[in-house]
Amino acid sequence: MSWVPEQPDRVWRSAEPKRRYQVVIVGGGGHGLATAYYLARNHGITDVAVLERGWLAGGNMARNTTIIRSNYLWEASAGIYEHALKLWESLEAELGYPILFSQRGVLNLAHSPQEVRDGMRRVQANLLAGVDAQWLDPMEVAEVCPIVNVSPQLRYPVLGATYQPRGGIAKHDYVAWGFARAASDLGVDIIEHCEVTGFDRRDGRVIGVRTTRGEIGAQTVALSAAGHTSVLADMVGLRVPLQSHALQALVSDLLLPVHPTVVMSNAVHVYVSQAHKGELVMGAGIDAHNSYSQRGAVHVIERQLAAAVELFPVFARAHVLRTWGGIVDVSPDASPIVGLTGIEGLMINCGWGTGGFKATPGIGWCYAHTIAHGQPHPLNAPFTLDRFTTGALVDEHGAAAVAH
Amino acid sequence: MMIITCPWCGPRNETEFHYGGEAGVAYPADPGVLSDEEWGRFLFVRSNPKGVLHERWSHNAGCRRWFSVHRDTVTHEVGPAR
Numbered sequence: 001m002s003w004v005p006e007q008p009d010r011v012w013r014s015a016e017p018k019r020r021y022q023v024v025i026v027g028g029g030g031h032g033l034a035t036a037y038y039l040a041r042n043h044g045i046t047d048v049a050v051l052e053r054g055w056l057a058g059g060n061m062a063r064n065t066t067i068i069r070s071n072y073l074w075e076a077s078a079g080i081y082e083h084a085l086k087l088w089e090s091l092e093a094e095l096g097y098p099i100l101f102s103q104r105g106v107l108n109l110a111h112s113p114q115e116v117r118d119g120m121r122r123v124q125a126n127l128l129a130g131v132d133a134q135w136l137d138p139m140e141v142a143e144v145c146p147i148v149n150v151s152p153q154l155r156y157p158v159l160g161a162t163y164q165p166r167g168g169i170a171k172h173d174y175v176a177w178g179f180a181r182a183a184s185d186l187g188v189d190i191i192e193h194c195e196v197t198g199f200d201r202r203d204g205r206v207i208g209v210r211t212t213r214g215e216i217g218a219q220t221v222a223l224s225a226a227g228h229t230s231v232l233a234d235m236v237g238l239r240v241p242l243q244s245h246a247l248q249a250l251v252s253d254l255l256l257p258v259h260p261t262v263v264m265s266n267a268v269h270v271y272v273s274q275a276h277k278g279e280l281v282m283g284a285g286i287d288a289h290n291s292y293s294q295r296g297a298v299h300v301i302e303r304q305l306a307a308a309v310e311l312f313p314v315f316a317r318a319h320v321l322r323t324w325g326g327i328v329d330v331s332p333d334a335s336p337i338v339g340l341t342g343i344e345g346l347m348i349n350c351g352w353g354t355g356g357f358k359a360t361p362g363i364g365w366c367y368a369h370t371i372a373h374g375q376p377h378p379l380n381a382p383f384t385l386d387r388f389t390t391g392a393l394v395d396e397h398g399a400a401a402v403a404h
Numbered sequence: 405m406m407i408i409t410c411p412w413c414g415p416r417n418e419t420e421f422h423y424g425g426e427a428g429v430a431y432p433a434d435p436g437v438l439s440d441e442e443w444g445r446f447l448f449v450r451s452n453p454k455g456v457l458h459e460r461w462s463h464n465a466g467c468r469r470w471f472s473v474h475r476d477t478v479t480h481e482v483g484p485a486r
Contacts, residue, residue: 244454290477299419388444388445388448390440
């Protein structure tokens with residue numbers, strides 16, 4: 001379909017762990033790598049290690065459906081996701097690395113009068129927050145994406161959609177490699193196959209981690225482990241309001257260009273785009289029960305495909321090439337948890353649930369600031385862990401209840 | 405697809421059941437005496453182990469009764485409440 005650049009044999013330096021670092025980031029996914037990069041770039045902190053228990057970006061960073069948008073309902077969310085979107089817009093030049101960011105627009109379909117009201121409200125909220133947003137009627141939806149079935153005969157007809165033209169997709173593994181290379185070039189140590197098995201503490205303060213490759217001291221340990229955050233937090237006695245679930249996605253065989261944008265539907269639970277090589281990329285909702293198994297149930301996929309074929313009759317003859325699952329960390333208000341933990345020397349970045357990929361550069365920027373200053377960046381200040389004590393939730397189920 | 409054994413109806417497909425999360429979370433005896441932190445913990449924090457979780461399911465496409473099982477969150481192996 002379109003050109004996909006060749007990769008060099010080695011993109012980043014593989015490092016042996018040193019005894020001690022200023023900052024140890026636990027989790028070598030997109031967020032951890034972006035955080036390391038911005039620690040070096042924005043704050044001059046290069047004595048940094050990124051520890052990854054598997055291979056680099058082999059977790060959710062390679063399993064998400066690559067959708068990027070910032071049209072969230074609440075100002076706090078729009079703030080951090082729009083910051084991310086602005087960074088996405090110049091990220092390829094910033095990293096000097098192809099990431100295939102394509103601003104092909106994102107449609108969020110409405111299938112009921114209530115969804116129409118919610119969508120219109122969100123468009124107005126987005127405009128007030130400086131986020132590009134439009135409300136489209138069904139005929140305008142068909143103009144943006146001609147393969148969407150806008151017939152009123154559908155069981156859940158398309159009654160309209162919100163549209164964010166600046167939204168789109170990027171090639172997620174290239175994003176990880178781009179951040180890894182740029183961070184590595186600035187002096188960050190990227191250490192794969194290094195699983196954290198415990199924390200070293202002195203007088204309550206976290207002073208390092210125990211790993212499968214030895215003990216590593218740190219002034220600050222910054223968790224960035226998505227679905228495995230609870231496992232790490234349990235080691236240090238920190239209770240975090242997260243539940244881990246499997247989230248599935250799939251790709252079809254390669255097709256000629258048929259799908260020009262990104263379409264998401266909360267009501268029928270599917271979201272789909274067409275990747276650069278030509279495969280349709282579709283995501284489902286989470287499997288209901290807690291899970292650390294990177295695979296989900298077939299009936300969830302079946303339901304997702306039924307929804308996809310009803311919305312896109314042209315997909316009926318496509319074949320499923322591959323399905324997979326990732327472990328997502330869902331918080332009670334569908335918003336992330338970022339910042340201080342109440343334990344000296346330990347920072348947290350988690351709770352992005354089903355939508356963390358789009359935030360990658362934005363949270364890297366803000367988490368790096370939080371680590372460097374020991375205080376939250378203004379854009380992640382609303383997302384503290386203690387909001388579950390104060391009650392100041394950022395209830396994003398309106399924009400994020402479906403996997404995204 | 406998991407097969408879950410309902411104590412009353414026997415082994416059935418996962419699709420017949422509704423998930424109820426962690427088992428054994430009691431409503432506080434006297435909520436008024438809890439601190440904000442304790443109340444927040446009761447409302448929002450549940451166990452999230454990588455391993456065996458004691459949890460609630462409802463057989464909502466069958467007898468509609470609630471019951472508890474122990475299920476491994478990695479292997480998805482389901483055993484009866486112990």
